[in-house]
Amino acid sequence: METNKEFRHYLLGFVLATVLTIIPFTLVATVGGKIAFFALILCAILQLIVHLRYFLHLSFKGQQREDLQLVMFTGLILLIMIGGTVWVLGDLYNRM
Amino acid sequence: MSFSIRKSLHPGLNLGEDHGDDHLEAETSVFGFWVFMMSDLVTFGMFFAVFATTMPLACCPGPKELFDLGSVAWQTAFLLASSLTSGMAILTLKQEHGGRGACTKKLVFWLLLTVLLGCGFLYREISDFIAMAAAGGPPTRSGYLSALWSLVGLHGLHVTGGIIWCLVIVAGILVRGVDLRWKLTLLRWAVFWHFLDVVWICIFSFVFLGGLL
Numbered sequence: 001m002e003t004n005k006e007f008r009h010y011l012l013g014f015v016l017a018t019v020l021t022i023i024p025f026t027l028v029a030t031v032g033g034k035i036a037f038f039a040l041i042l043c044a045i046l047q048l049i050v051h052l053r054y055f056l057h058l059s060f061k062g063q064q065r066e067d068l069q070l071v072m073f074t075g076l077i078l079l080i081m082i083g084g085t086v087w088v089l090g091d092l093y094n095r096m
Numbered sequence: 097m098s099f100s101i102r103k104s105l106h107p108g109l110n111l112g113e114d115h116g117d118d119h120l121e122a123e124t125s126v127f128g129f130w131v132f133m134m135s136d137l138v139t140f141g142m143f144f145a146v147f148a149t150t151m152p153l154a155c156c157p158g159p160k161e162l163f164d165l166g167s168v169a170w171q172t173a174f175l176l177a178s179s180l181t182s183g184m185a186i187l188t189l190k191q192e193h194g195g196r197g198a199c200t201k202k203l204v205f206w207l208l209l210t211v212l213l214g215c216g217f218l219y220r221e222i223s224d225f226i227a228m229a230a231a232g233g234p235p236t237r238s239g240y241l242s243a244l245w246s247l248v249g250l251h252g253l254h255v256t257g258g259i260i261w262c263l264v265i266v267a268g269i270l271v272r273g274v275d276l277r278w279k280l281t282l283l284r285w286a287v288f289w290h291f292l293d294v295v296w297i298c299i300f301s302f303v304f305l306g307g308l309l
Contacts, residue, residue, distance in 0.1 A: 003191055010183045017176055025169055028305045037309055044301035048294060055183055055290045057109055067107035067130070074134040078141040085145040 013054025020047040106130065108287050109186050111279065114194030118276050122283055129284040133291050140295050143250055147243040147303065156237045159307030162228045168304045171220045172296065175255075178213035179293040181206050186286045193274045200269055207266050210289070214259045221252050247303065251295055258289050 024043045027036040052058045058068055104110050105123040107130050112119060152158030185206035192198050225245075228234075235245035265285060268278050 006187055006191075010180060010187065014176070014180045017179075021172055021176065024301065024305055025165070025172075028308055029165060032309060037306075040301055040305055040309070044297055047297050051179075051290065051294050051297070055179055055293075056107065056287065058107055067127075070107070070130060070134060074137055077138055081138070082141055082145040082148065086148050089149040 009054060013050055016050045016054070017047055020050065108283065108290075109183075109190060111190055111283070112194075115190075115279070116194075118279055121276060122280055125280045126283050126287070129287055133287060137291070137295070140247075140250070140298075143243070143247040144298065144302070147247050150238075150240040150243045152240045152307075153238050156241065157231055157233045158240075159304075162231055162233045163304050163308055164224060164227070165304070165308060167220050167224050168300055171217050171224075172300050174213050174217040174220065175293050175296050178210045178217070179290055181210045181213060182286055182289045185210060186282065189274065189279065189282055193279070198274065200274060203274065204266055204269060207262055207269075211259050211262050211266075214255055214262075218252065218255055218259070221248070221255075225249075244303065248299060251292070251299060254288075254292055254295075258285070258292055261285050261288070 020043045024036070024040045027039050052071070058071060060068065105119065106126040108126060110119065111122055185203055188203045188206060192202065225248075233241050235242045262285060265278060265281055268281070272278065
């Protein structure tokens with residue numbers, strides 16, 4: 001039934017997000033180091049996708065308007081501005 | 097005039113065909129709110145960029161002295177749970193309020209539960225702020241601490257705004273019933289609330305967990 005399908009959709013997103021939260025917290029509290037760092041970044045990116053997909057209902061199919069492009073354009077702007085800031089100031093720091 | 101109603105008119109959960117004209121009305125208002133939300137994300141992004149260019153100085157307490165991993169885990173749990181309950185509220189709106197005069201009890205229950213979880217988050221966050229200031233890390237101590245307090249504080253202000261907004265919606269629904277105006281407000285509030293959790297993922301990953309590594 002449509003009703004149950006939508007409910008399960010949210011619940012699946014919630015379970016995935018919970019797992020992707022527990023993994024980095026456990027790794028940082030116990031293992032630490034480089035492995036935890038890379039796992040942390042990977043889990044964060046995966047969880048962002050889970051939230052956009054299951055809670056905010058964004059997907060590559062079924063979007064009639066340029067909704068996904070709006071989000072991806074914002075992502076590009078963020079990438080340029082944050083990446084640029086860190087790059088320029090990191091470079092200055094290394095020259096000091 | 098007969099034309100087929102498209103299922104998805106705007107990003108996020110759509111009201112759907114059961115809601116008739118209300119579904120069509122939602123298109124401009126919710127899409128416009130998404131554009132605002134994206135500009136808000138850029139604001140957060142710049143706070144992140146400023147935070148990324150600062151580092152804890154030897155003079156002042158750093159992440160290891162200031163952060164409480166257990167408390168951050170609690171805040172994450174509160175916010176994630178509230179994301180689910182706000183989703184349940186919107187799902188209730190979509191599935192049970194297509195016609196007029198549906199019972200609002202279930203909808204109000206999910207909204208108030210979301211408010212409660214949001215308050216739990218805020219309580220933990222403010223306690224952490226007080227503990228941080230007491231441990232010698234007020235925002236005036238260093239550039240790193242200023243950036244930290246602004247970024248986490250900005251998110252906290254957003255959560256406070258989201259809670260007030262939700263209470264206004266609950267009051268509006270109880271007085272006026274679930275009419276078109278409150279339906280559209282609920283849809284926008286849900287997008288706002290979900291994005292608060294999206295921003296929090298970045299904060300707990302890069303600020304708190306990243307800082308403790």
